Amino acid sequence: MRSVFVGAIRRGAPAVIIAAVAVPPILIDGYALSVAINVAQYGVMATAWAMFSGPTRYVSLATVAFYGVGVYTAALLGGSMPWAIVLLAAALSGATLAILAGMLTLRLSGVYFVIFTFSLSELLRQIVTWYEVNVHRSVGRYVFLDVAPAHIYSQLLGLLALLLALAWLLRRSRMGLALRIIGADLVVANHIGIDTAKVRVLLFAFSAIFMSTAGAIIAPRWTYVDPAIAFSQTISFEVLIMALFGGVQLLFGPLIGVASLCLVFEYLSIQFPDQLIAFLGLIYLLIVYVMPSGIVPACSAVGQVLALREKAVA
Amino acid sequence: MELMFAGLALGGLYALLAMGLTLQYGVARILNLAYGIFVIAAAFGAYVAKVQLGISPIVALLFSLPLGFGLGWALYSLLLLPLVRRTRAGPQLDIDSLLATFGLMFVIEGALLWIFGGNFYSYSYLSHPVYIAGTPVEANRLVVILVALALTLLLHVGMNRTRLGLAVRAVEVDPATAVLAGIDARTISALVFGVGGAVVAVSGVIISMFLPFSVSMATEFLMKALLVVVMGGLGSISGCLLAGMTLGFGETIVARFIDPGLTLAVNFGLFIVVLSVRPAGIFGRTV
Numbered sequence: 001m002r003s004v005f006v007g008a009i010r011r012g013a014p015a016v017i018i019a020a021v022a023v024p025p026i027l028i029d030g031y032a033l034s035v036a037i038n039v040a041q042y043g044v045m046a047t048a049w050a051m052f053s054g055p056t057r058y059v060s061l062a063t064v065a066f067y068g069v070g071v072y073t074a075a076l077l078g079g080s081m082p083w084a085i086v087l088l089a090a091a092l093s094g095a096t097l098a099i100l101a102g103m104l105t106l107r108l109s110g111v112y113f114v115i116f117t118f119s120l121s122e123l124l125r126q127i128v129t130w131y132e133v134n135v136h137r138s139v140g141r142y143v144f145l146d147v148a149p150a151h152i153y154s155q156l157l158g159l160l161a162l163l164l165a166l167a168w169l170l171r172r173s174r175m176g177l178a179l180r181i182i183g184a185d186l187v188v189a190n191h192i193g194i195d196t197a198k199v200r201v202l203l204f205a206f207s208a209i210f211m212s213t214a215g216a217i218i219a220p221r222w223t224y225v226d227p228a229i230a231f232s233q234t235i236s237f238e239v240l241i242m243a244l245f246g247g248v249q250l251l252f253g254p255l256i257g258v259a260s261l262c263l264v265f266e267y268l269s270i271q272f273p274d275q276l277i278a279f280l281g282l283i284y285l286l287i288v289y290v291m292p293s294g295i296v297p298a299c300s301a302v303g304q305v306l307a308l309r310e311k312a313v314a
Numbered sequence: 315m316e317l318m319f320a321g322l323a324l325g326g327l328y329a330l331l332a333m334g335l336t337l338q339y340g341v342a343r344i345l346n347l348a349y350g351i352f353v354i355a356a357a358f359g360a361y362v363a364k365v366q367l368g369i370s371p372i373v374a375l376l377f378s379l380p381l382g383f384g385l386g387w388a389l390y391s392l393l394l395l396p397l398v399r400r401t402r403a404g405p406q407l408d409i410d411s412l413l414a415t416f417g418l419m420f421v422i423e424g425a426l427l428w429i430f431g432g433n434f435y436s437y438s439y440l441s442h443p444v445y446i447a448g449t450p451v452e453a454n455r456l457v458v459i460l461v462a463l464a465l466t467l468l469l470h471v472g473m474n475r476t477r478l479g480l481a482v483r484a485v486e487v488d489p490a491t492a493v494l495a496g497i498d499a500r501t502i503s504a505l506v507f508g509v510g511g512a513v514v515a516v517s518g519v520i521i522s523m524f525l526p527f528s529v530s531m532a533t534e535f536l537m538k539a540l541l542v543v544v545m546g547g548l549g550s551i552s553g554c555l556l557a558g559m560t561l562g563f564g565e566t567i568v569a570r571f572i573d574p575g576l577t578l579a580v581n582f583g584l585f586i587v588v589l590s591v592r593p594a595g596i597f598g599r600t601v
């Protein structure tokens with residue numbers, strides 16, 4: 001009973017989600033498409049986040065730093081360069097920032113890393129604000145790029161597919177094994193000859209590439225950006241909570257979290273626009289206190305209880 | 315001279331803010347992300363007391379101490395202790411407590427936004443100048459400096475000269491071994507969260523006296539407190555004072571002579587310099 005139940009979740013849910021996420025953009029329009037874009041964008045970021053923070057257990061709050069860098073790369077270069085170059089530039093800026101930040105935090109552990117990544121987003125927001133006010137002479141910026149929503153959606157889906165494929169390969173590679181050892185015990189990992197610092201920085205950069213590319217892809221959708229929007233700390237925490245809600249141990253876990261929470265947030269923002277923040281807080285508390293290891297293990301636990309009951313009856 | 319007092323007031327405030335956080339993290343090993351919003355909530359409390367009830371901020375300051383202590387203690391005992399029990403204080407506690415306190419921050423932020431909206435609030439109190447060696451200083455800044463110094467001294471003496479302080483330091487160094495000496499790490503942690511809460515409440519009331527404040531400033535205060543804590547070295551009261559003053563003066567000087575928009579960049583620059591020379595902070599032990 002249990003194995004059937006878990007197996008159904010492990011195999012069935014990803015298939016359903018992929019089907020749901022990958023509905024051909026021609027079939028849906030307007031509101032549904034905007035929700036789908038949101039799901040795809042958070043899907044990329046949550047999966048990328050889980051790829052680094054899941055195995056290494058380093059909680060990064062720099063998600064929005066990379067995302068914002070991507071958004072601004074597109075806003076600055078979008079008008080003058082071919083789109084492929086813009087995306088490449090965004091990926092490179094994200095990777096550079098991640099490598100710099102990673103090297104600075106090499107010697108930091110646990111909570112220091114959290115504080116550093118949290119402040120990094122805040123720092124970038126202030127620097128970009130300063131630049132926009134003093135050099136560009138206006139806090140906001142208009143992004144007039146003619147990219148259809150359906151096109152944005154398919155780009156995000158492509159990025160997501162690439163990310164999932166790479167994450168799948170990574171789990172099966174030597175690097176993936178090294179990561180799991182680092183997560184289990186850093187001291188042991190060092191002793192058996194893993195260059196833990198290098199592995200960490202590389203993976204951090206790898207996940208950052210996807211976050212900033214997602215930012216660049218979504219930029220034309222906004223038309224207006226300012227640093228407070230592009231570097232909003234809420235995004236980092238939303239990605240974190242979605243990934244944890246789904247469960248970071250499974251490849252498709254974060255996606256499950258994204259799909260369900262995006263819909264919940266969407267509903268709340270329509271029904272209770274003024275109390276939205278308070279509700280978000282309550283959801284966080286609910287997740288931490290009620291299902292700490294994510295929804296999939298929580299469902300498996302329910303399956304286990306059912307199986308036990310069945311046995312008891314028999 | 316004027317610059318010196320501005321720097322002292324800001325530095326004293328940062329040091330004070332960081333002290334509550336460093337105690338909470340250093341002893342209970344829980345990073346309280348709701349810290350900044352509690353500060354703002356206290357500032358709003360003082361605002362309501364002054365403007366609507368006509369209570370002097372100095373009186374509010376006295377009331378805020380036991381109130382803050384009670385709230386901090388309740389926060390640990392009701393919300394965080396279940397997490398400590400569940401994770402057996404292992405590495406998962408870091409993540410869980412981070413999310414829980416962040417969720418709490420959102421709940422309080424949502425409530426404050428709902429009641430007060432997103433505007434800046436301020437009231438005028440003791441804003442007339444006092445002359446010290448011929449330099450005009452706003453009286454409320456003097457109150458900030460004095461309160462910050464008094465509390466630092468009090469905490470320093472409490473930590474280093476009393477039996478309770480000794481117990482707190484024992485838990486800070488090694489919670490598992492402290493138990494062997496008959497110290498209940500959880501009671502001490504709850505107590506320290508209470509002390510942190512009292513510091514938060516006092517900081518909030520002081521801020522409302524001399525700075526305009528809004529709900530959105532919570533993150534800024536939280537982050538500055540974090541930077542000071544890490545720079546000073548976790549759990550070090552004197553480290554907080556030194557790092558807080560460094561940031562306060564650095565910020566005042568840059569805001570005056572270069573550009574007010576770059577204060578955070580300066581803070582962060584100082585932070586990186588200190589951490590690359592001494593990864594455990596100025597007065598910190600190796601972590």
